[in-house]
Amino acid sequence: xxxxxxxxxxxxxxxxxxxxxxxxxxxxxxxxxxxxxxxxxxxxxxxxxxxxxxxxxxxxxxxxxxxxxxxxxxxxxxxxxxxxxxxxxxxxxxxxxxxxxxxxxxxxxxxxxxxx
Amino acid sequence: xxxxxxxxxxxxxxxxxxxxxxxxxxxxxxxxxxxxxxxxxxxxxxxxxxxxxxxxxxxxxxxxxxxxxxxxxxxxxxxxxxxxxxxxxxxxxxxxxxxxxxxxxxxxxxxxxxxx
DNA sequence: ATAAACCCTGCCATTAACGTCAGGGTCAAG
DNA sequence: CTTGACCCTGACGTTAATGGCAGGGTTTAT
Numbered sequence: 001x002x003x004x005x006x007x008x009x010x011x012x013x014x015x016x017x018x019x020x021x022x023x024x025x026x027x028x029x030x031x032x033x034x035x036x037x038x039x040x041x042x043x044x045x046x047x048x049x050x051x052x053x054x055x056x057x058x059x060x061x062x063x064x065x066x067x068x069x070x071x072x073x074x075x076x077x078x079x080x081x082x083x084x085x086x087x088x089x090x091x092x093x094x095x096x097x098x099x100x101x102x103x104x105x106x107x108x109x110x111x112x113x114x115x116x
Numbered sequence: 117x118x119x120x121x122x123x124x125x126x127x128x129x130x131x132x133x134x135x136x137x138x139x140x141x142x143x144x145x146x147x148x149x150x151x152x153x154x155x156x157x158x159x160x161x162x163x164x165x166x167x168x169x170x171x172x173x174x175x176x177x178x179x180x181x182x183x184x185x186x187x188x189x190x191x192x193x194x195x196x197x198x199x200x201x202x203x204x205x206x207x208x209x210x211x212x213x214x215x216x217x218x219x220x221x222x223x224x225x226x227x228x229x230x231x232x
Numbered sequence: 233a234t235a236a237a238c239c240c241t242g243c244c245a246t247t248a249a250c251g252t253c254a255g256g257g258t259c260a261a262g
Numbered sequence: 263c264t265t266g267a268c269c270c271t272g273a274c275g276t277t278a279a280t281g282g283c284a285g286g287g288t289t290t291a292t
Contacts, residue, residue, distance in 0.1 A: 075231040091218050102207050115191040
């Protein structure tokens with residue numbers, strides 16, 4: 001399958017698929033005319049990439065364990081757990097900060113509304 | 117006072133102070149040699165800017181009501197409340213998304229740990 | 233044989249609040 | 263009169279995953 005079809009099947013833009021290749025996440029075989037070709041495995045691979053991106057991981061992080069998790073269970077790939085844990089800490093820090101901002105905002109909104 | 121002193125007093129970098137001026141948030145008077153001069157009011161003004169930035173507002177949003185809130189109570193400035201409410205919605209959307217990611221991450225972490 | 237629909241490789245743009253030079257004046261103290 | 267500590271104006275860099283365009287080849291169908 002060519003890149004346009006892979007794009008339609010996965011929802012990833014053609015531009016994104018080329019970017020994943022450039023970042024070493026997705027391989028393609030070139031036809032004589034230079035067109036990229038993909039097999040059915042690529043489709044699942046793209047969905048896997050999309051999932052990890054949706055967790056907020058960077059392409060670099062994904063690249064560090066993608067080959068492993070495509071062939072094994074996640075638990076087998078030692079890279080994965082520490083990345084997950086780092087990400088969790090980041091998320092918790094962001095949640096904390098957003099929560100504080102939210103509290104501040106609510107206070108301000110309430111005090112404006114009360115004074116009307 | 118010159119920009120260096122204002123920077124020390126407020127903790128904002130010299131670069132930031134110039135940026136606030138460029139964005140119309142902070143005025144200065146120029147000396148004969150071109151140096152910026154500030155009065156004591158500027159110090160409080162910078163702290164006000166810093167506070168609004170800490171709420172995650174953009175310099176553009178801040179600029180839309182800063183002059184008003186420097187001279188009146190927030191409640192008097194009609195621009196403020198809708199901006200606060202929009203920001204609150206953004207925050208809530210982010211909190212929701214981060215919460216979902218966090219749940220996913222925790223699931224993955226747990227399933228890895230259980231299989232060890 | 234031609235138009236529509238693909239594909240390719242660059243490369244610039246995006247976001248927001250700065251950081252960080254370069255290249256050059258100004259000023260105070262010794 | 264020189265050194266060090268200031269100040270100035272540009273202007274490019276930063277972050278990350280794309281969007282979008284230019285300029286050009288390929289394929290498919292009519």
